[in-house]
Amino acid sequence: MKGAEALLRALEREGVEVIFGHPGGAIMPTYDALYDSPIRHILVRHEQGGVHAATAYARASGRVGVVMATSGPGALNLVTGLADAMMDSTPVVAITGNVPRALIGTDAFQEADVTGVTMPITKHNYLVQDVNEIPRVVKEAFHIAATGRPGPVLIDIPKDVQLAEFTGSFDVKLDLPGYKPTLKGHPKQIERALDALEKAERPVLMVGGGAQHAHAELLAFAEKTGLPVITTLMGLGAFPGNHPLWLGMPGMHGTVAANRAIHHADVILAIGLRFDDRVTGKVSRFAPHAHTIIHVDIDPAEIGKVVRTHIPIVGDSRLVLKELLKGAKALRLAAWWRELEEWRTRYPLRYRPKPHLQSQEVIRAFYEATGGHAIVTTGVGQHQMFAAQFFPVTRPRSFLTSGGLGTMGVGLPFAIGAKIARPEELVIDFDGDGSFQMTLQELATIVQERIPVKIALMDNKKLGMIRQWQEIVYGGNYHSEQLAGPDYLKLCEAYGLPAWKVSKPEEVDAAVAAALAADGPALIWFEIAERQNVYPMMPAGKGLSDLINKWGDDGEDVTEGATGPRVDPMDPTSGGAK
Numbered sequence: 001m002k003g004a005e006a007l008l009r010a011l012e013r014e015g016v017e018v019i020f021g022h023p024g025g026a027i028m029p030t031y032d033a034l035y036d037s038p039i040r041h042i043l044v045r046h047e048q049g050g051v052h053a054a055t056a057y058a059r060a061s062g063r064v065g066v067v068m069a070t071s072g073p074g075a076l077n078l079v080t081g082l083a084d085a086m087m088d089s090t091p092v093v094a095i096t097g098n099v100p101r102a103l104i105g106t107d108a109f110q111e112a113d114v115t116g117v118t119m120p121i122t123k124h125n126y127l128v129q130d131v132n133e134i135p136r137v138v139k140e141a142f143h144i145a146a147t148g149r150p151g152p153v154l155i156d157i158p159k160d161v162q163l164a165e166f167t168g169s170f171d172v173k174l175d176l177p178g179y180k181p182t183l184k185g186h187p188k189q190i191e192r193a194l195d196a197l198e199k200a201e202r203p204v205l206m207v208g209g210g211a212q213h214a215h216a217e218l219l220a221f222a223e224k225t226g227l228p229v230i231t232t233l234m235g236l237g238a239f240p241g242n243h244p245l246w247l248g249m250p251g252m253h254g255t256v257a258a259n260r261a262i263h264h265a266d267v268i269l270a271i272g273l274r275f276d277d278r279v280t281g282k283v284s285r286f287a288p289h290a291h292t293i294i295h296v297d298i299d300p301a302e303i304g305k306v307v308r309t310h311i312p313i314v315g316d317s318r319l320v321l322k323e324l325l326k327g328a329k330a331l332r333l334a335a336w337w338r339e340l341e342e343w344r345t346r347y348p349l350r351y352r353p354k355p356h357l358q359s360q361e362v363i364r365a366f367y368e369a370t371g372g373h374a375i376v377t378t379g380v381g382q383h384q385m386f387a388a389q390f391f392p393v394t395r396p397r398s399f400l401t402s403g404g405l406g407t408m409g410v411g412l413p414f415a416i417g418a419k420i421a422r423p424e425e426l427v428i429d430f431d432g433d434g435s436f437q438m439t440l441q442e443l444a445t446i447v448q449e450r451i452p453v454k455i456a457l458m459d460n461k462k463l464g465m466i467r468q469w470q471e472i473v474y475g476g477n478y479h480s481e482q483l484a485g486p487d488y489l490k491l492c493e494a495y496g497l498p499a500w501k502v503s504k505p506e507e508v509d510a511a512v513a514a515a516l517a518a519d520g521p522a523l524i525w526f527e528i529a530e531r532q533n534v535y536p537m538m539p540a541g542k543g544l545s546d547l548i549n550k551w552g553d554d555g556e557d558v559t560e561g562a563t564g565p566r567v568d569p570m571d572p573t574s575g576g577a578k
Helices: 003-013 025-034 047-061 079-087 114-121 131-146 159-163 187-199 209-225 256-264 317-327 334-346 359-370 382-390 411-421 440-448 464-472 488-495 505-517
Strands: 018-021 040-043 065-069 092-098 124-127 153-158 203-207 229-231 246-248 267-271 292-297 311-314 375-378 427-432 454-459 499-502 522-527
Touching (some): 003 159, 018 047, 025 065, 025 092, 040 440, 047 079, 092 114, 131 153, 187 292, 203 256, 209 267, 209 317, 229 256, 246 256, 292 317, 359 454, 359 505, 375 382, 375 411, 411 427, 411 440, 440 488, 488 522, 505 522
Parallel strands (some): 018 040, 018 065, 092 153, 124 153, 203 229, 454 522, 499 522
């Protein structure tokens, strides 16, 4: 048995069923071995698409995603996706080929120091020098990727190691004495947290992506205590977005109710989040009335890194919530909820019907047509925020986007990975023309592999978020925001993909129904208004109390409330959810 065969055998023993990848010279021995392997291979058109697909596979399934690439440019094309997985705590194992050991360091053809390059953006990486070490390395890599704070691990295997004769054993035991993540929260700290919550008058429960696997315990704890719940962008779906205890998303484009709740809270229980700048705004002004911040996270490095933590609890969010549940009591929060309800009622997410097409009504149409029962992926930009605002996510692992790194182009490959992970689910990619054009070559992948994802392409012929910032922050000095694109109907025809073009609000519902009914992948090209802003908006460097809240392109400030027609995504009487 050659090293390449041993590698695939080790992957099979880890339960790997699919690999996303693109072949090349240095990884060819492993691709040759794939010929006789039961592992499915998805041929992507660009390595970045492969690592993004593996990321989404991991996040949608809760398993480790696997991507494979050749040496040099192939391996380096994984860098952005690995950094994305690292920032968003996603378990991915990347396997790269390298030049033969004798050529390493000689600037050989397609040689790059991928282990050196990726050291800051992976949880761990390996350069395999001994063929008999392959089973141990694979076992360790999967364990490290999936445990503690999840993250990407890279395995770099020289070509001659792949071709070497394997004489070792697959019966290897984990021996990582320096790697022992803390899973159970300290009982005393849990006791302190419960005591602080019981004494609180204005408590808030903030939830991040680190609690996606703890959704059942989270729901039980919130319902038992009556705590108001706020979920970050990465936390969407960890708590049902249609639940009466849910206040929305916090931060830069969060709801007024969520941000005001944080601003006025006296106790904050934060579970599985890292208090990034898009959530906190100016840190010195974050939660100024909170005398107690309880931070639960499996990564001790995150606790106290950004905001001062009074009760740190290191541990797995699911296990900590189980312990919190044992001592949880119904809290006396009637007065606090009256205040929260006033904010929620007075400042809902809203938009006015217009003669021209708006992103919000596109997203609303998909929500109504599906009842919200879909996995949503997005690129990065205005459409991403509109999707987060107007497609309430009710299930865990069902809203996949790039949160920490903000990587444009993830929408389509994320949809690929999600559909492969959960083939029985409807997968919708809400994408913007700027983000979509970065990875649109993966249309060939969904056609070739018959991956039936649905793409809602919102084309404003702009880099929308760039234009919005230039309008609001840079005094209307517009530069490099105009974005010419192809005729997407002709593009889809070239790829053999059903597609529709929609330019008017009255055309939306029929096109959505047709795309959803299509047997296989489909795309709708929505020509939306060129000038449209995402509100609320917290300008960079400001605090959560500095939200700008307007009626879109009308420019009418509604921070202090507004009257007149509106559409609330959760209110069927206003044209919202049904």
